Amino acid sequence: MISYWAILSARFRSLLQYRSAALAGLITQVVWGLIRVMIFQAFYRSTNAEQPMSGSDVETYIWLGQAFLAALPWNIDTDLRALIRSGWIGYELVRPVDLYWYWLSRALSWRTAPMLMRAVPLLVFAFVLMGMSPPVSVGAGLAFAVSMCAAIVLSSAITTFLNVTMLWTITGDGITQMTFGLVLIFSGMLVPLPLYPDWSQPIINAMPFRGLVDTPYRLYLGHIPLSEFAGVLAHQLVWILTFVVAGRIAMARALRRVVVQGG
Amino acid sequence: MNVLDSLYVYRRFLGVSIRAQMQYKASFFMQLGGRLIITAGEFMAILVLFDRFDSLIGWNVYQVAFIYGIVNISFAVADALTTGFDLFGDMVKSGDFDRILTRPRSTALQLAGQELTLRRISRLTPGLLALTWATMNLELNWTVANVGLLMVSVAGGASLFAGLIVLQATLAFWTTETLEMMNTMTYGGVETTQYPINIYRPWFRNLFTFGIPLATVSYFPALAIMGVPDPLGTPLWFQYVAPLIGIGFLLMSLQVWRIGVRHYLSTGS
Numbered sequence: 075m076i077s078y079w080a081i082l083s084a085r086f087r088s089l090l091q092y093r094s095a096a097l098a099g100l101i102t103q104v105v106w107g108l109i110r111v112m113i114f115q116a117f118y119r120s121t122n123a124e125q126p127m128s129g130s131d132v133e134t135y136i137w138l139g140q141a142f143l144a145a146l147p148w149n150i151d152t153d154l155r156a157l158i159r160s161g162w163i164g165y166e167l168v169r170p171v172d173l174y175w176y177w178l179s180r181a182l183s184w185r186t187a188p189m190l191m192r193a194v195p196l197l198v199f200a201f202v203l204m205g206m207s208p209p210v211s212v213g214a215g216l217a218f219a220v221s222m223c224a225a226i227v228l229s230s231a232i233t234t235f236l237n238v239t240m241l242w243t244i245t246g247d248g249i250t251q252m253t254f255g256l257v258l259i260f261s262g263m264l265v266p267l268p269l270y271p272d273w274s275q276p277i278i279n280a281m282p283f284r285g286l287v288d289t290p291y292r293l294y295l296g297h298i299p300l301s302e303f304a305g306v307l308a309h310q311l312v313w314i315l316t317f318v319v320a321g322r323i324a325m326a327r328a329l330r331r332v333v334v335q336g337g
Numbered sequence: 338m339n340v341l342d343s344l345y346v347y348r349r350f351l352g353v354s355i356r357a358q359m360q361y362k363a364s365f366f367m368q369l370g371g372r373l374i375i376t377a378g379e380f381m382a383i384l385v386l387f388d389r390f391d392s393l394i395g396w397n398v399y400q401v402a403f404i405y406g407i408v409n410i411s412f413a414v415a416d417a418l419t420t421g422f423d424l425f426g427d428m429v430k431s432g433d434f435d436r437i438l439t440r441p442r443s444t445a446l447q448l449a450g451q452e453l454t455l456r457r458i459s460r461l462t463p464g465l466l467a468l469t470w471a472t473m474n475l476e477l478n479w480t481v482a483n484v485g486l487l488m489v490s491v492a493g494g495a496s497l498f499a500g501l502i503v504l505q506a507t508l509a510f511w512t513t514e515t516l517e518m519m520n521t522m523t524y525g526g527v528e529t530t531q532y533p534i535n536i537y538r539p540w541f542r543n544l545f546t547f548g549i550p551l552a553t554v555s556y557f558p559a560l561a562i563m564g565v566p567d568p569l570g571t572p573l574w575f576q577y578v579a580p581l582i583g584i585g586f587l588l589m590s591l592q593v594w595r596i597g598v599r600h601y602l603s604t605g606s
Binding site: 101102105106108109110112113116117118119120121125243245247248249250251252253254255256258259264265269270271 | 363364365366367368370371372373374375378379381382385386388389390391392393394395520521525528529532536537538541
């Protein structure tokens with residue numbers, strides 16, 4: 075357990091070094107958030123009909139999405155890819171730790187550190203200048219925090235699964251792009267999920283991706299009441315377990331037939 | 338003679354690049370699939386929102402799809418043709434740009450021909466579909482002038498995006514790094530101008546009309562073709578000439594590029 079913690083914190087500290095990239099990312103996301111907020115405001119100005127989510131809730135949802143964007147499973151670990159390409163992956167195999175948990179620990183810090191660097195200043199900006207609202211209650215805030223942690227673990231489990239597929243494909247770009255496309259559409263990043271057509275709600279709710287974005291944000295807004303907290307958290311946990319098991323099985327299969335490249 | 342020769346060299350460059358990409362077929366098609374899901378998702382978002390809200394301050398879904406189509410087709414063309422400029426920062430860092438300077442062809446041409454990334458064309462598909470679908474539902478009056486205007490605005494749009502990408506690369510002459518932030522102007526520009534710009538706040542709308550003139554190659558000509566009077570009150574003649582601004586922008590960017598090349602100092606590695 076201690077060794078996984080050490081991997082996690084060492085990786086975390088090395089990722090915190092990239093500050094100028096974080097600043098550039100921050101500005102990009104502020105602009106992006108502004109564009110999206112203005113588009114949704116225009117749509118809400120065009121109607122008097124009751125909507126499944128209020129305009130101000132949508133704005134807060136968008137800013138949360140920009141703040142926590144880097145926590146989504148949007149890329150693969152290029153360091154691991156370099157190891158697989160060069161054949162140095164062989165060294166990874168002789169380490170006295172379970173390779174799956176080792177990779178998952180890496181993924182956890184890879185999803186958390188860059189996200190934290192962007193989230194804090196972006197949230198400050200959105201609160202002070204954009205009128206973003208705080209959690210609807212203390213209970214909602216706590217539920218959000220727990221669910222957001224689950225979201226990061228879910229994202230890391232998906233990332234690790236994608237990393238494992240590199241043991242077969244070596245590049246991993248294709249499957250990552252396809253996964254990220256599905257994440258954007260079905261997590262709520264593109265359009266908050268309650269605004270999708272009513273008939274599609276049961277399908278979208280069954281999929282794993284809402285656990286990355288929609289579940290924690292709507293807990294924050296009180297749009298999912300606290301009475302449903304246990305249910306939505308269970309949904310996240312079931313999908314985390316699914317991706318962990320799938321990742322472990324895929325990794326075990328791959329390692330049985332591993333051929334180390336390079337000399 | 339000179340132009341023909343350039344075109345010939347350019348075609349050869351592209352042929353090599355396409356054959357290289359086809360060496361990894363499975364990876365190529367999966368990446369193409371992934372890109373298609375993302376770009377199709379963006380258009381689907383527009384459909385979902387119109388399904389909920391019926392109108393966007395007076396605009397209907399076909400009119401927005403029409404503007405979306407023009408912007409995305411323009412960007413797809415520009416993006417595919419300028420991959421070399423995206424890689425330019427790395428070339429300056431590694432010193433590879435020196436090699437390009439020694440060849441008897443213009444630097445801009447060589448960079449443009451560096452790579453034609455086929456998967457970038459994926460953006461073209463939803464753009465074309467949206468434009469076709471909008472055209473079938475809008476009952477447009479296809480006069481010769483309007484067909485010409487559509488073509489000029491796509492050409493102007495592609496030029497404008499290409500100009501932005503060239504400017505972004507030019508910065509690397511001074512910073513040895515292409516700034517990620519500049520992507521906000523290109524991708525953010527696509528995101529912004531695929532909706533009618535009168536929906537935005539005035540300062541933001543002005544930024545994309547006068548600062549980065551993306552509205553001049555999409556919104557204004559689209560109004561003229563659709564025969565919709567501009568809620569912002571611009572006259573019809575302006576809507577016809579506006580896309581030329583995009584071509585002017587590219588020519589200006591290439592001038593700035595030349596200044597950059599003249600000031601280039603190799604990193605020496």
